[in-house]
Amino acid sequence: MADSNTAVADSKNDSGKSKGGLAKVITASMTANALEWYDYALYGIMAPLIAHHFFPSGNETVQLLATYGVFAAGFMARPLGAVFFGWFGDKYGRKMALVLAIVMMAIPTACIGLLPGYASIGMAAPILLTLIRILQGLSLGGAFSGSITYMVEHAPGGRRGLLGSMSMLSLVAGFLLGSVVATGTAAYFGEAEFNEWGWRLPFIFGLVVGFVAFFIQKYCEESPMYEEASSEGTISKTPLRDAFTQHPGAMLRGFGMYLTVTVPFYLSTIYFVTYTNKILGHSMDESLELNTLNMVALFVTIPISAILSDKYGRRNVLLVIAAAMLVCVYPIFNMFADADIHTVAIAQILFACLVGLYLGPMPAVLVELFTTAIRFTGMALSYNFAATLFGGTTPMVSVWLIDATGNNLAIAYYVMICNVLSIVALWKYKDRFKEPLS
Numbered sequence: 001m002a003d004s005n006t007a008v009a010d011s012k013n014d015s016g017k018s019k020g021g022l023a024k025v026i027t028a029s030m031t032a033n034a035l036e037w038y039d040y041a042l043y044g045i046m047a048p049l050i051a052h053h054f055f056p057s058g059n060e061t062v063q064l065l066a067t068y069g070v071f072a073a074g075f076m077a078r079p080l081g082a083v084f085f086g087w088f089g090d091k092y093g094r095k096m097a098l099v100l101a102i103v104m105m106a107i108p109t110a111c112i113g114l115l116p117g118y119a120s121i122g123m124a125a126p127i128l129l130t131l132i133r134i135l136q137g138l139s140l141g142g143a144f145s146g147s148i149t150y151m152v153e154h155a156p157g158g159r160r161g162l163l164g165s166m167s168m169l170s171l172v173a174g175f176l177l178g179s180v181v182a183t184g185t186a187a188y189f190g191e192a193e194f195n196e197w198g199w200r201l202p203f204i205f206g207l208v209v210g211f212v213a214f215f216i217q218k219y220c221e222e223s224p225m226y227e228e229a230s231s232e233g234t235i236s237k238t239p240l241r242d243a244f245t246q247h248p249g250a251m252l253r254g255f256g257m258y259l260t261v262t263v264p265f266y267l268s269t270i271y272f273v274t275y276t277n278k279i280l281g282h283s284m285d286e287s288l289e290l291n292t293l294n295m296v297a298l299f300v301t302i303p304i305s306a307i308l309s310d311k312y313g314r315r316n317v318l319l320v321i322a323a324a325m326l327v328c329v330y331p332i333f334n335m336f337a338d339a340d341i342h343t344v345a346i347a348q349i350l351f352a353c354l355v356g357l358y359l360g361p362m363p364a365v366l367v368e369l370f371t372t373a374i375r376f377t378g379m380a381l382s383y384n385f386a387a388t389l390f391g392g393t394t395p396m397v398s399v400w401l402i403d404a405t406g407n408n409l410a411i412a413y414y415v416m417i418c419n420v421l422s423i424v425a426l427w428k429y430k431d432r433f434k435e436p437l438s
Contacts, residue, residue, distance in 0.1 A: 090376045242377075367437070
């Protein structure tokens with residue numbers, strides 16, 4: 001009976017999205033998700049300047065560790081956000097959860113741009129910065145999950161991989177926008193003015209995301225699968241408990257698969273700016289320009305693997321890419337030893353291409369792991385725990401590994417461990433790419 005119901009839902013998806021239209025859902029969700037991640041990513045992109053303005057001067061490594069520690073604190077809040085927004089999204093709908101999470105991101109981001117530095121208010125500056133990051137983490141714990149669930153549950157049959165990849169594509173677009181705005185602002189004001197106060201403007205611009213929430217609330221439809229499940233009374237009343245007690249295997253697989261997303265992604269989009277600037281000795285302008293090229297590489301490769309996963313299966317595509325990254329990551333990182341900026345650029349772009357290919361099918365996989373009754377909660381918890389324990393700590397762990405070992409290649413081994421764990425999780429995964437959602 002459940003399969004026939006979901007087949008009907010998929011049939012409805014194929015015939016069009018009634019009033020709102022699939023195009024409107026895709027456009028609104030992608031815009032909201034891109035601006036959400038723009039807000040969140042700015043902190044990592046501006047980390048060297050934030051370290052200078054919000055923490056006591058002295059040891060530069062300690063400053064960076066403290067800055068990335070606050071970055072990690074935002075991730076520590078993501079599982080709490082996943083719990084709250086998972087419950088909210090499974091109880092009150094995907095759309096309302098997404099709208100609330102967007103508003104909760106826009107206001108704290110602008111506050112970073114307005115917050116006085118350590119020289120003005122002393123220790124209150126890093127304390128308030130930490131609180132703001134925690135609010136951002138709570139928001140992101142629900143917003144990205146809401147975007148993925150909302151998009152994939154609207155997807156026509158046979159196109160869940162491609163439509164789900166739009167969430168990842170808009171995520172990268174948000175990081176790319178952050179990198180472009182930061183680079184453009186730095187070029188416009190010049191290094192001295194940008195380092196002094198110009199870096200604050202991109203954060204204040206983040207308020208724009210709040211207007212997208214209004215558009216989604218007013219003009220976009222609720223997920224058809226959620227509406228069907230809600231009308232039939234099959235939505236779980238205790239999604240948090242049911243996720244852990246009834247779907248522990250799916251939770252663990254989602255966690256394991258996501259490790260090769262979260263650690264490589266935050267290396268490529270966040271830490272490489274600092275690595276290129278502080279470790280390799282290139283200018284901040286060059287580091288930001290390379291970061292923008294990495295974003296472009298991610299953006300181009302994500303839909304390729306998503307389309308392949310709709311045709312050949314998520315498991316097969318992800319296994320090949322995870323194995324390729326495992327084999328290639330050490331030689332790629334070894335290229336960083338060359339001081340030439342062009343060699344560094346080639347290495348970073350190659351790495352970003354592998355990361356982008358792995359990202360493409362992941363939203364559809366996460367949605368397909370869970371039933372509609374607890375989908376928002378299950379997927380939000382599984383990937384947010386991985387992002388919290390490994391992704392959010394990646395820049396901080398990278399700084400520590402290099403400082404402790406004196407070996408710039410130490411990060412490569414960290415990525416390889418994540419690749420192996422993801423391959424193990426994928427090996428036991430039963431692919432559902434041809435089955436209707438249930």
